[in-house]
Amino acid sequence: MMPQKSAERTVVVPLLFIATVLAGMLSPMQSAVNGQVGKELGDGNLSAVVSFASGLVVMTIIILSQGSTRKGFASIPHKITAHRIPWWNWVAGCCGAMVVFSEGATASVLGVATFQTTLISGMVISGLACDRLGIGVDSKQPFSIPRVLGAILAIVATVLVVLPNWQMPKVIALAVLPFLAGLLAGWQPAGNSAVARETGSMLVSITWNFLVGFCILASVLLVRFAMGQVTPGLPSDWWMYLGGPLGLLSIALMALLVRGLGLLLLGLASTAGQLIGSVLIDWLVPALGNQVYFVTILGAFVALVGAGIAMMPSAQKPL
Structure with a gap:
């Protein structure tokens, strides 16, 4: 029986790895869609509200269809006031x-x-810091040479992909925004996981995550609208409303695939899918992306290597 199980795993794991790479490609698809919405509406805040609203509608329908999730969601106000988990777990949606x-x-x-x-x-880089501080993990992961090397490679990758625009300060400044978003996003899974444990449902946690993000973005948008800084509008094409559902589909697939791959392989495969998918979108659908340079591909590869190294468990000799 053991050889048979080993042979089955030899076949199944590569297939799951490929499936996770494909699932990881949903993330750059979401970025492309939301980017086009922002371009058409001329406002990133308005684009984000549209994306979160579409995802929130889908999740609301899902949780309302089950008695257990309705009850779990309705219990959130009481659980917040009970202070059984740190307050910042409840606002992890601001990262998304x-x-x-x-x-x-x-x-x-x-x-x-x-x-x-x-x-x-x-x-x-955020994941490295969260592991070191024990945020969202069972035990703290001390700094080690491989993990610090992974963080350094991440910085190198960022420099490489912005090199083609080095003479355009405005574009370089824009690149800081997703980098900062990535720094924040490192602790979002920890918050969502804590909320899921508290409410007894990951579906409830995801819905709450979308609700928090939507409320924050909508509040900022309303203030800006009152100040005359933004003109209301909606995307003209149906596919521009798919940003939220694409993100939800990615989350759902990862939750299913992690059971067969484990966190390390899942992280590597999904990161590979994100980077491969993003390069392909820029290359094959320039209307949704941008010009692909050699250093862009090199930077994506360095980022993948850095992510792979940083995901390794810390060695016995911490820094």
């Missing part, structure tokens, strides 16, 4: 809001590959 806002504000200008690489680089 920052990511989606940066998509609408910068993805169409930077190109999907540059956007995804800078975002992932920020997440690698």
Whole structure:
């Protein structure tokens, strides 16, 4: 029986890895969609509200269809006041809001590959810091040479992908936005996981995440509208409303695939999918992305290597 199980795993794991790479490509697709919405509406804030609203509608329908999730969601106000988990777990949705806002504000200008690489680089560094501080993990991961090297490679990757625009300070400034979003996004999974444990449902946690992000973005938009800084509008094409659902589909697939791959392989495969997908979008659909340079591809590869190294468990000799 053991050889048979080993043979089955030899076949199944590569297939799951490929499936995760394909699922990871949903993230750059979401960035491309939200980037085009931001370009058409001329406002990243408005684009982010549209994306979060579409995702929130889908999640609301899902949780209302089940009695257990309705009950779990209704219990959130009481659980917040009970203070059983730190308050910041309940506002982790602001991280997703920052990511989606940066998509609408910068993805169409930077190109999907540059956007995804800078975002992932920020997440690698944030993940390293969160592991060191014990945020969202069972035990703290001390700094080690491989993990610090991974963070350094993430910074190198960011520099490489922005090199073609080095003479354009405005574009370089825009690249800072997804990098900062990546730094924030590092602790979002920890917050969502804590809310899921508290409410007894990941579906409730995801819906709450979308609600928090939507409220933050909508509040800022309303203030800006009152000040005359933004003109209301909606996307003209149906596919421009797919940003939120694409993000939800990616989350759902990752939750299913992690059972067969484990966190390390899942992280590597999904990161590879994000970077490969972003380069392909920029290359094959220039209307949704941007020009692909050799250093863009090199930067994406360096980011993948850096992410892979940073995901390794810390060695016995911490720094």
